[in-house]
Amino acid sequence: MSQGHEVDDVEIVSRPYEHPHVSSLVERLQAEYVRIYGAPDDSPAEPGQFSPPRGAFAVGYENAVPVAMGGWRFRGDGSLYRACGYTEVPAFGYYADDPLTVHLGRSLPRRTATNS
Structure with missing residues (x-):
């Protein structure tokens, strides 16, 4: 080091x-x-x-x-996030009505007894 x-x-x-x-x-x-x-x-x-x-x-x-x-x-197209598996989700929160805001989400893997 x-x-x-x-x-x-x-x-x-x-x-x-x-x-x-x-x-x-x-x-x-x-x-x-x-x-x-x-x-x-x-x-x-x-x-x-x-x-x-x-x-x-x-x-x-x-x-x-x-x-x-x-x-x-x-990058207005959100391509960085989309490349990582994010997809459009319904608008939410404080910026829900802002036309310049992009709302993306990603499903997380389910936790099981073996990976918790």
Whole structure:
């Protein structure tokens, strides 16, 4: 197990996907994918997908050096959840009448005496 190190100064800053620090970190990440998997990630990513209000991107800085990144993007079709077995359920709760809300659910396996 590797030993961590103490960090004196950490800052997380919102950045556009086109920012040079983001580009540099993405390039380094792709190189790591090639090293580990033999090929870069070929998932489509359009810079605009990471812009508010439908997404966001941030860079983490350690002592003013860009060392981490992360982002999210809205996928209106719910494809991520559907790929994991979620399906449409009747609208419910506080957002039941909100036309922008997607209501998904997933059946859980029954508990039996052998798996409880």
